[in-house]
Amino acid sequence: MLTDPALLLQVLWTGTVTASSYVLLTVGFSLTQKVTGLWNFAQAGFMGIAFYAMYFALNHLGLPLLLAFPFACACTIIAALVTEAWGLNVLRARHSSHLTFFIFTLIVAEFIIYWLTLLFGTEPQTLFKSIMSPVHIVWEIAITDWDLVAIGMTAVFVAALAGFLRWTKDGQFLVAVADNAKLAELYGISARRAYYVTAVIAALFITGAMYLVGTRGGITPNKPLELILNAVIATLLGGMGRVFMGALASVVLALIQSYSVLIMSSRWQNLLLYGFLFVAIVIFPRGIHFPKWRKRPVVPAAVPPGG
Amino acid sequence: MTQFIGMDRRQFLAALSAFGIAGAGAGRDAWAQGREPVKLGLTQPLTGSQAGFGADFVTAMRMAQKDINDQGGINGRPLELVVIDTQAQPQLGINAVTRLATVDKAGVFITAWSAVVKAQAPVANREKILQLSVGANSPDIARLGDYVYTLFPLADVDITALAKYTYGTLGKKKAAVLYINNDTGIDAAKIYRAVFEKEGGQIALFEAYDPAATEFTGMLLKLRAANPDVVHIHGLLVDVPLVVAQMRQLGLRQQITSYSAAYNPKMLEQLGAAMEGFIVTSLAPGADENPNVQPHIDRWIKEVGRVPNGLPFIQYNYDAVLICARIFKHALDNNKPLTGENLRDSLLAIKEFNTPLTGKTVIEGHRVNKPVYLVTVKDGKFTPLAKLD
Amino acid sequence: MEYFLTIIVMIAIFIILAASYNLVIGYGGLATVAHPIFYALGAYTSALLAIHQGWHPIICVLAGVLVAGVASILLALSALRVSGDYLLISSLGFQLGLLQVIRNFEFTGGAGGLSGIPSTIIGAARTPMFLVICGGLAILTVMFIAWIVRGPYGRAITAMRDEELAFSTLGRNAMSMKVAIFALGCGIAGMAGGLYAYYFQYVSPDQFDILQTVAILTMVVVGGMGTTIGPVIGAVILIAVPQAITFLNLPPNVMAPLQGIIFTTLVLVVMFLRPTGLVGGRSLTSSH
Numbered sequence A: 001m002l003t004d005p006a007l008l009l010q011v012l013w014t015g016t017v018t019a020s021s022y023v024l025l026t027v028g029f030s031l032t033q034k035v036t037g038l039w040n041f042a043q044a045g046f047m048g049i050a051f052y053a054m055y056f057a058l059n060h061l062g063l064p065l066l067l068a069f070p071f072a073c074a075c076t077i078i079a080a081l082v083t084e085a086w087g088l089n090v091l092r093a094r095h096s097s098h099l100t101f102f103i104f105t106l107i108v109a110e111f112i113i114y115w116l117t118l119l120f121g122t123e124p125q126t127l128f129k130s131i132m133s134p135v136h137i138v139w140e141i142a143i144t145d146w147d148l149v150a151i152g153m154t155a156v157f158v159a160a161l162a163g164f165l166r167w168t169k170d171g172q173f174l175v176a177v178a179d180n181a182k183l184a185e186l187y188g189i190s191a192r193r194a195y196y197v198t199a200v201i202a203a204l205f206i207t208g209a210m211y212l213v214g215t216r217g218g219i220t221p222n223k224p225l226e227l228i229l230n231a232v233i234a235t236l237l238g239g240m241g242r243v244f245m246g247a248l249a250s251v252v253l254a255l256i257q258s259y260s261v262l263i264m265s266s267r268w269q270n271l272l273l274y275g276f277l278f279v280a281i282v283i284f285p286r287g288i289h290f291p292k293w294r295k296r297p298v299v300p301a302a303v304p305p306g307g
Numbered sequence B: 001m002t003q004f005i006g007m008d009r010r011q012f013l014a015a016l017s018a019f020g021i022a023g024a025g026a027g028r029d030a031w032a033q034g035r036e037p038v039k040l041g042l043t044q045p046l047t048g049s050q051a052g053f054g055a056d057f058v059t060a061m062r063m064a065q066k067d068i069n070d071q072g073g074i075n076g077r078p079l080e081l082v083v084i085d086t087q088a089q090p091q092l093g094i095n096a097v098t099r100l101a102t103v104d105k106a107g108v109f110i111t112a113w114s115a116v117v118k119a120q121a122p123v124a125n126r127e128k129i130l131q132l133s134v135g136a137n138s139p140d141i142a143r144l145g146d147y148v149y150t151l152f153p154l155a156d157v158d159i160t161a162l163a164k165y166t167y168g169t170l171g172k173k174k175a176a177v178l179y180i181n182n183d184t185g186i187d188a189a190k191i192y193r194a195v196f197e198k199e200g201g202q203i204a205l206f207e208a209y210d211p212a213a214t215e216f217t218g219m220l221l222k223l224r225a226a227n228p229d230v231v232h233i234h235g236l237l238v239d240v241p242l243v244v245a246q247m248r249q250l251g252l253r254q255q256i257t258s259y260s261a262a263y264n265p266k267m268l269e270q271l272g273a274a275m276e277g278f279i280v281t282s283l284a285p286g287a288d289e290n291p292n293v294q295p296h297i298d299r300w301i302k303e304v305g306r307v308p309n310g311l312p313f314i315q316y317n318y319d320a321v322l323i324c325a326r327i328f329k330h331a332l333d334n335n336k337p338l339t340g341e342n343l344r345d346s347l348l349a350i351k352e353f354n355t356p357l358t359g360k361t362v363i364e365g366h367r368v369n370k371p372v373y374l375v376t377v378k379d380g381k382f383t384p385l386a387k388l389d
Numbered sequence C: 001m002e003y004f005l006t007i008i009v010m011i012a013i014f015i016i017l018a019a020s021y022n023l024v025i026g027y028g029g030l031a032t033v034a035h036p037i038f039y040a041l042g043a044y045t046s047a048l049l050a051i052h053q054g055w056h057p058i059i060c061v062l063a064g065v066l067v068a069g070v071a072s073i074l075l076a077l078s079a080l081r082v083s084g085d086y087l088l089i090s091s092l093g094f095q096l097g098l099l100q101v102i103r104n105f106e107f108t109g110g111a112g113g114l115s116g117i118p119s120t121i122i123g124a125a126r127t128p129m130f131l132v133i134c135g136g137l138a139i140l141t142v143m144f145i146a147w148i149v150r151g152p153y154g155r156a157i158t159a160m161r162d163e164e165l166a167f168s169t170l171g172r173n174a175m176s177m178k179v180a181i182f183a184l185g186c187g188i189a190g191m192a193g194g195l196y197a198y199y200f201q202y203v204s205p206d207q208f209d210i211l212q213t214v215a216i217l218t219m220v221v222v223g224g225m226g227t228t229i230g231p232v233i234g235a236v237i238l239i240a241v242p243q244a245i246t247f248l249n250l251p252p253n254v255m256a257p258l259q260g261i262i263f264t265t266l267v268l269v270v271m272f273l274r275p276t277g278l279v280g281g282r283s284l285t286s287s288h
Helices: A005-036 A042-059 A065-093 A098-120 A145-167 A169-179 A181-186 A191-214 A223-238 A243-263 A266-283 B009-018 B051-070 B090-102 B114-127 B139-143 B155-168 B183-199 B217-226 B239-249 B265-275 B293-303 B311-333 B340-350 C002-027 C035-052 C057-079 C085-104 C126-150 C152-162 C164-169 C174-200 C210-223 C230-246 C252-273
Strands: A135-138 A141-144 B038-044 B079-085 B108-111 B130-133 B148-150 B174-180 B202-209 B230-234 B255-258 B279-282 B352-355 B359-364 B372-378 B381-388
Touching: A005 A042, A005 A141, A005 A145, A005 A169, A005 A191, A005 A223, A005 A243, A005 B217, A042 A065, A042 A098, A042 A191, A042 A223, A065 A098, A065 A191, A098 A223, A098 C085, A098 C210, A098 C252, A141 A145, A145 A169, A145 A191, A145 A243, A169 A181, A169 A191, A181 A191, A191 A223, A223 A243, A223 A266, A223 C085, A243 A266, A243 B217, A266 B202, A266 C085, B038 B051, B038 B090, B038 B311, B051 B079, B051 B311, B079 B090, B079 B311, B090 B108, B090 B114, B090 C002, B108 B114, B108 B311, B114 B130, B114 B139, B114 B148, B114 B183, B130 B311, B130 B340, B139 B148, B139 B183, B155 B174, B155 B183, B155 B230, B155 B279, B155 B372, B155 B381, B174 B183, B174 B217, B183 B202, B183 B230, B202 B217, B217 B239, B230 B239, B239 B255, B239 B265, B265 B381, B293 B311, B311 B340, B311 B352, C002 C035, C002 C126, C002 C152, C002 C174, C002 C210, C002 C230, C035 C057, C035 C085, C035 C174, C035 C210, C057 C085, C057 C174, C085 C210, C126 C152, C126 C174, C126 C230, C152 C164, C152 C174, C210 C230, C210 C252, C230 C252
Parallel strands: B038 B079, B038 B108, B108 B130, B130 B148, B174 B202, B174 B230, B230 B255, B255 B279
Antiparallel strands: A135 A141, B279 B372, B352 B359, B372 B381
């Protein structure tokens, strides 16, 4: 079985594709961590808002997806900006410690989740009534329409972000603030603005991710707390400040989990994840990276005495 | 659903009085006279991931309460339901039963979800409050102590019957068992495996999956390699549709079986044609076998606007309230205070109950045995398949 | 009456947890979030020994303390080399990973939990006696921690927490002190776990996950970090208030989320209006 190429390819395809939602969540989380220095667990709450806003728009307001998606984006962006302006900024002004931010963001996530529970109940919901997606067999591999949407969406989002960071002014400011906020301020770059822009980008990525997750299976208000854990682990393994490595890490983690099932029982999948995390933290505290291949410096030949 | 057969509501209520709980002509004024209510505790998940079932269970029990009170209550006293949310979590279940026993002073309560039932048992035994489990199916429940009884058949009943039917009648020789890695799945999966192997079958794959998992490709490819004739999936509301959807999308066409939790209209919606041919067990008779069931379903549609989640469980919960009313009456008729001890004695003294929605209920030890009904999905609807005694 | 006494027993157990956690993060300055896992280790150890070996409760609880202490030393030695964010996240990983292990082993009862912990005290005197035991231990814990931090050792801890660099240059070993505090705090949490197991006669992994971390952390922060009485106040409020809400006779299906909303709002309000906690402890500012 382990040598069947079709099987291995199937796992590769499906594993990578289902990692797409985790890629989006990790990018949002990791970018926030990079620019603001914070592990923003409140994003679990924003995930809930994104999903339920879309759900509400599609199923209760009867809007088409083309309107429901932007509606959800707007709701999530507002939540993120409010948290940023009235919560995180205040704590920053007080020079609060890591623990305070940790508690605050987690409590905000819980607060949002309780409201969503109150409003929407706890029965698992999907964005559309059916979770089945048309299948195409290509070279013996089952590829569904959902798979294509997922890959496409993720590629577009990630490419857009890369372009944004590289070629736009705001993007470059984000990088500057991430490197050294105080120094950036000296150059007239507003850290605050950078934080807001990051919040908006994260909100967009979150909404995209929740669309994918919500069209694939049932979501309950508590589900985001599980999802964010993946983002945390991938961010850590990718290395703090390395957003795209974090994205790669989520894919690698998903593949490891998927492939591991072939050689051991599925129920150990999650444990593998944590074991990996813990070992990685202890051995690679700065994230997994490979030593740079250094070019040997060109040393001028020693001048022999006498010329 | 199938044709309307049987009694209308008036006839049904008459049957209820025949069941023996109507007050002696006290009528609806029982409330107005301010007679002290008889308290029945309910500890169910009203929030949390299982709330879809839990809330519906409570609705069904409230319907039973209304029917009882409309007939004059229990010896003229109104039946009161004290409902506490457990979120299907053991710790909250413990708090709930402690409160029912010591603050509300209820002598009996109805509960569900195996982990919660097990957690509540020591408290029930200690405080001497009668614990009636309805819906939970872990076989351990029959051994949890003097004050713990189940009014719902445990997993060994329906899973045993299903495994035998799958081998003997469906003729499947090679089975795969995929189960959720928690209380719900583990015990039942073991029973299926033991019975299927005893019948002479072979278990090609026996695999647990994490409750939080959403991606099952690896496991399903293992399944494909194992090449079974039939797949039994033992899981819950969120994971079973995912497993089935991914299975069908990978091109796996085997017969799938599951247990009562999959007997759920929402799953039909989510899976559509992928669920065609699915077989689930049901421990309660359908509208075809029992004439009281269809009027109950109609009542749900009229009062709630839809069919209930988990119809068989609903039937048991409704009947459980009637059983409680009957034991209350027995204790009151014998001038005994409504303590857990006396109510337990009444339960054992009566022993056989003509429960309208689930057929006869006989208490054997701490459990009940019932026929198992098999239901299949045909043309997008749940249709009765077989009855196994 | 019994119900209220049970609540007080819970409060006593959480005072022990909050006070020991305060020792670790408030006094020790170690930002870990893995406290509930040591609580869990204590609970499971005591429970398993009671069920399978039938030893005396005091021995079982002490075994729980030992196991929690040893586990914490192992975590500390590996994770305390890094600090700040990493300790936070690695302790989170440790906690969740160990919970997964517990969930997957039949020996520990798996995901369904461990029941059948033998009764110790039987009869009407049970809850009052447990109240005396847990209450007494809670008071002793608080006093013990207060005694440590007020003495010379306490001054050393404060120095290490506030100015680690200077501390090291004076020749003091910061690492061994950190490990010692960590082990002490987590061992005490193990004791709380043992008490919990004997009182409720049931333990399950769900009771020790991240929400529990948030609960204990909130008690410490809302009460006042780095103070003696802060965790006590925090524990009382954060257990009593949700329970009190259940008596408001709200419709049952909104009760739980409403409880959560009231609870989280309360915490946010305190965090913003009284950042040093209700009792006014150490300000939660970055030390460096």
